[in-house]
Amino acid sequence: MIQLTAITRIFHMGEQEIRALDHIDLAIASGEYVSIMGTSGSGKSTLLNVIGVLDRPDSGRYQLDGSDVTDLTETEQARVRREKIGFVFQSFHLVPRLTAAENIELPLILAGIPPAERKIRIEKALHAFDLSKRAQHRPAELSGGQRQRVAIARATILRPTALLADEPTGNLDHRTGVEVVALLEELHHAGTTLIVVTHDRELGLRAHRRIAMRDGLIVADEQ
Amino acid sequence: MKLQDIFLFSFKTVKSYPTRSFLIILAMALGVAAVVVLTALGDGARRFVIHRFSSIGTNLIIVLPGRAETAGSFPGASMGQTPRDLTLEDARWLGQLHQIRRYAPLNVGTAELAAVGRLRDVTILGSTGDLLPIRHMELAQGSFLAHGAQYSAQIVLGAELAEEFFPEGNAIGQRVRLADRRFIVSGVLARQGETMGFNSDEIVIIPIDHAQALLDTTSLFRILVEVRNRNDISSAKQAIRELMVQRHDGEEDVTIITQDAVLATFDRIFRALTLGVAGIAAISLAVAGILIMNVMLVAVSQRTDEIGLLKAIGAPGSDIRRLFLTEAAWLSLTGAIFGFMLGHVGSLLIRLAYPQLPAWPPVWASLASIVIALVTGILAGLLPAARAARLDPVKALSGR
Numbered sequence: 001m002i003q004l005t006a007i008t009r010i011f012h013m014g015e016q017e018i019r020a021l022d023h024i025d026l027a028i029a030s031g032e033y034v035s036i037m038g039t040s041g042s043g044k045s046t047l048l049n050v051i052g053v054l055d056r057p058d059s060g061r062y063q064l065d066g067s068d069v070t071d072l073t074e075t076e077q078a079r080v081r082r083e084k085i086g087f088v089f090q091s092f093h094l095v096p097r098l099t100a101a102e103n104i105e106l107p108l109i110l111a112g113i114p115p116a117e118r119k120i121r122i123e124k125a126l127h128a129f130d131l132s133k134r135a136q137h138r139p140a141e142l143s144g145g146q147r148q149r150v151a152i153a154r155a156t157i158l159r160p161t162a163l164l165a166d167e168p169t170g171n172l173d174h175r176t177g178v179e180v181v182a183l184l185e186e187l188h189h190a191g192t193t194l195i196v197v198t199h200d201r202e203l204g205l206r207a208h209r210r211i212a213m214r215d216g217l218i219v220a221d222e223q
Numbered sequence: 224m225k226l227q228d229i230f231l232f233s234f235k236t237v238k239s240y241p242t243r244s245f246l247i248i249l250a251m252a253l254g255v256a257a258v259v260v261l262t263a264l265g266d267g268a269r270r271f272v273i274h275r276f277s278s279i280g281t282n283l284i285i286v287l288p289g290r291a292e293t294a295g296s297f298p299g300a301s302m303g304q305t306p307r308d309l310t311l312e313d314a315r316w317l318g319q320l321h322q323i324r325r326y327a328p329l330n331v332g333t334a335e336l337a338a339v340g341r342l343r344d345v346t347i348l349g350s351t352g353d354l355l356p357i358r359h360m361e362l363a364q365g366s367f368l369a370h371g372a373q374y375s376a377q378i379v380l381g382a383e384l385a386e387e388f389f390p391e392g393n394a395i396g397q398r399v400r401l402a403d404r405r406f407i408v409s410g411v412l413a414r415q416g417e418t419m420g421f422n423s424d425e426i427v428i429i430p431i432d433h434a435q436a437l438l439d440t441t442s443l444f445r446i447l448v449e450v451r452n453r454n455d456i457s458s459a460k461q462a463i464r465e466l467m468v469q470r471h472d473g474e475e476d477v478t479i480i481t482q483d484a485v486l487a488t489f490d491r492i493f494r495a496l497t498l499g500v501a502g503i504a505a506i507s508l509a510v511a512g513i514l515i516m517n518v519m520l521v522a523v524s525q526r527t528d529e530i531g532l533l534k535a536i537g538a539p540g541s542d543i544r545r546l547f548l549t550e551a552a553w554l555s556l557t558g559a560i561f562g563f564m565l566g567h568v569g570s571l572l573i574r575l576a577y578p579q580l581p582a583w584p585p586v587w588a589s590l591a592s593i594v595i596a597l598v599t600g601i602l603a604g605l606l607p608a609a610r611a612a613r614l615d616p617v618k619a620l621s622g623r
Contacts, residue, residue: 054535055617075539082537093532093620097239107536109232112225154536 001161001193002028002051007060009046009216020046021057022216028195028209030161033188035207036197043216045166048197052085052164053077065161082111086155086192088184090167092147094139100150101126101135107158121157129153129183145176152183162193169203181206224542233549237557243518244554250514251558251596252565254507258592259566259584261504263573265497267582272493274581276486282324282453283357283482284460286317286446286467290476307471308442311431316466317446322459324451327354328431332438336427338388338399345384346426347401349434357449360423365395365410367428376433378406383424385411401427402437456481501588505595511558512599515551519607523547523614530611531619540612547608548601555600559593566592 009021020043028034028051038044049055050062053069062070069080081087094103101122108118126132129149139147148168155163165184169177181203188194198204212220224232237244288309314328330349335342348354352367367379378399385394385408397408406429415423435441450459460479467477523530530543566584573582 049617052535054620075541078534078537078539078542080537081535085537087535089620093528093535095529095532097236106533109228110224110533110536110538110542112228 001030001065002026003061003063004050005061005063007047007050007057007062009043009050009055009057019043019216021050023060024216024218026211026218026221028193030193031188031191032193032195033185033208034193034195034211035204035209036195036211036213037199037201037204038213039199042213044197044199044213046216047213048164048166048195051162051195052087053080054087082107082158084161086158086160086163088148088151088155088163088165088168090170092139092144092151092171094147094150094154096139099136099138100131100142100146103139103150104153104157106154111158125153125157143176144172145179148172148176148180149183152180152187156187156192160192162195163187165194165196167198167200168196169198169200177203224538224545229542229545229549230553233546234553236546236550237553240522244557247511247515247518247554248558248561251508251511251555251600252562254504254511255559255562255592255596256565256569257504257507258501258595259563259589260569260573261500262497262588263566263570263582263584264580265493265500266585266588267573267580269490269493269497270581270583271579272489273486276482276489282450282456284448284450284456284463285480285482286448286463287478287480288442288445288476290478307474307476309446309477310441310443311435313467313470314443314446316470317448317463320459320462320466322450322452322455322462324449325353325357326449327351327357327447328443329354329445329447330431330434330438330440331444332434334402334437336384336388336399336401338397341388343384343387345381345401347434347437348426348428349431349438350428351431353449354428354447357447360415361413362410363413365408367410375430376404376406377409377430379410379412379428380408381412381422381424381426382414383422384427401429404433404437406433456483497585497588501591505592508592508595508599511596512555512603514603515554515600516603516606518554519547519551519604520610522550523607523611526611527614527619530614531616534614534616535620543614544608544612547611548604551600551604551608552597555596555603558600559596562596563589563593 004024004026007021007024008019011018011020024047036044036047046055050057053064057070060070061068064080064084069077072080095106104122104125105118108121126135129152131146131149131153134142134146139150142150163184168180168184172180184194184196185206196203196207204210208223210220210222211218286309288307311328314326317323318326327350332347333344334347336345354360355362355367362379363382365379367377378401380388380394388394388399389397394408394411399406399408412423429437448459448463450456460481463479464475468475533543566589570582570584573580
C-alpha cells in the first residue's frame with residue numbers, strides 16, 4: 001500500500017545541510033501496525049510527514065495505493081490526505097475556537113459532505129469515542145485525554161486507510177496515554193493501517209513491526 | 224469545500240473574535256457613514272440652492288443689453304460702436320412673440336424715500352404689473368398698476384419698508400416722496416425674505432415710465448420674459464435673438480440668459496462639490512481597507528497552527544485562500560451595511576435639525592460606498608489570504 005523508493009529529504013539550516021531522510025526504501029502493507037522509533041532529529045517525523053503527503057521529498061518516488069503521489073499538485077495532494085490519511089499529533093492541534101463537535105466536523109466540511117449527513121456522522125463519532133457529553137465544549141474545557149480522543153475522532157471520521165500518529169501520548173500522563181493507545185489499536189484491529197512515531201520504547205514495542213531510525217537512515221526493521 | 228460552507232465557516236470565525244471584528248467593522252462603518260452623510264449634505268445643499276433659484280421664477284428668459292463676448296474683445300469695439308440700448312419699444316415688440324406669456328421690462332436704481340418725516344435710501348425697481356407674477360412676488364395688500372394705469376404715480380413698498388414707515392399698517396393710499404417725485408402707495412409686498420442676495424422686503428416698485436424719468440434713462444436694465452411652456456424656451460430664445468438683431472440693424476448686441484442655464488451651472492457646481500467631499504470621505508474607506516489588511520495579516524500569523532492543521536486534514540491552498548478572503552469580505556460587508564444605516568440615520572438627524580436642507584443621501588453614493596467598501600475589503604484580504612494559502616503545513620504545525 002505504501003511504497004517509498006529512495007526518498008531523500010534535505011533541510012537547510014543556514015550553511016548546514018541536514019539529510020532528514022537519506023535514500024529511504026520502505027514498503028508498508030495495508031493493515032499493518034508499524035512503529036517508527038528514533039531519537040529527536042533522527043528523521044522519524046519527516047518520514048511520517050512524507051508518508052502523510054504533507055511534506056514533499058527532494059528526490060525518490062512515493063506510491064500510495066498503487067498510484068504515484070510524488071508529483072501531484074498541491075490541490076491533488078490535499079485530496080489524497082483528505083481521503084486516505086488521518087493525522088494524530090502530539091499536541092492535538094484542535095482549533096481552539098471550535099467545539100469538540102465542530103473540530104470533528106472539519107474534514108467532513110472540507111470534503112463537501114452535506115450538513116444533514118455531517119450531523120449523523122458526528123453523532124456516531126462522538127458516541128464511539130465517548131465524547132457525547134463533551135460535544136459542545138471547546139478544547140480548553142477538555143482534559144488531555146478527551147482532546148486526543150477528539151483529535152482521533154477527527155482523524156478517522158472520513159475512514160482513512162492509514163492513521164499516522166506522531167507521539168500521540170507525548171503530552172498525556174501515563175494512564176491516559178494507555179487509554180489512547182488502546183483506542184488506536186482498536187482502530188487498527190478494525191482494519192486501519194496504523195503508523196506510530198515515538199521515542200517511547202514501551203509504546204514502540206507494542207507495534208507488530210518496529211522500524212528504528214538514526215540520522216535519516218533506517219537502522220532496524222523487525223517484524 | 225463547498226461555497227456555502229466557506230461563507231459559514233468564515234462567518235463563524237468573524238464571530239469568534241468579537242472585539243477585533245467589532246473594531247474593524249466600526250472603522251469600515253464610519254468610512255461608509257462619512258461618505259453617505261457628506262454626500263447627503265452636498266446634495267442637500269444642491270437641492271436647496273436649486274429650489275431657491277426656481278422660486279425666482281420658472282420658464283424665465285432674461286434679456287440684457289450688450290453682448291457677453293467670450294472671444295475676449297470688448298463688445299462692439301472692433302466696429303467702433305458702443306452697444307445699443309435696450310428700450311421699452313424693444314420690450315413691447317418682444318411681447319408680441321407667440322411663445323411669450325408675459326414680459327416685464329426692468330430698471331433698477333436707488334433713491335431716497337421720504338414719508339411722514341422719515342428718510343431712507345431704497346432700491347427702486349421700475350417695471351410693469353407683470354413683474355409680480357414673473358418673479359413670483361405677492362402683494363400683502365392693495366394692488367400694483369391694477370387697472371393698466373401705466374402712467375399713474377403708484378408705488379408698491381417692500382414689507383420691511385411699509386412697516387418702517389407706516390407701523391400701523393395703513394400704508395395704502397398714503398403719499399410718499401421718492402427723490403423729487405410724489406407717489407401714492409397702492410400696494411405692499413408680502414414678506415419674502417432674501418433671494419439671491421436681494422432682499423425684496425426693502426425695495427419699492429414703481430411704473431417703468433416713472434422709473435426711467437426718475438433715473439433719467441431710456442435704456443432698460445433688462446427684460447424679464449416668461450415663456451408659455453418650458454419646451455418653448457429654446458425657440459423663444461431664438462425668436463428673441465432674431466427680433467433683437469432685426470431691430471438693432473443686424474447687430475447682435477443683447478445677451479440672453481435662461482434660468483435653465485443658470486440652474487444647470489449651479490447644478491454642475493454642486494454636483495462637483497458633492498463628488499469632491501465624497502472622494503475625501505472615500506479616503507477613510509481606503510484607511511479602513513488597510514486596517515483590514517493589517518488585521519488579516521495578524522490573523523494569519525496567529526492562526527498558523529490552524530492553517531497547518533486544515534492543510535493536514537486535506538484543505539488545499541485554494542480553500543484556505545477563500546476562507547481568508549471571505550472573512551475579509553464579511554468584515555467589510557458588515558461594516559458597509561452598518562455604515563449605510565449609520566449614514567442614513569445621520570442624514571435623518573441633519574434633516575430634523577435643519578428642515579430647510581433636504582439632506583437625502585443620493586442613491587449612487589450609498590451604493591458606491593458599499594461597493595467600494597466591499598472591494599477594498601476583498602483587495603485588502605488578497606495579500607493575507609495568499610500568504611495563508613502558501614504556508615508550509617509541516618512548518619506551520621511544528622510552530623516554527
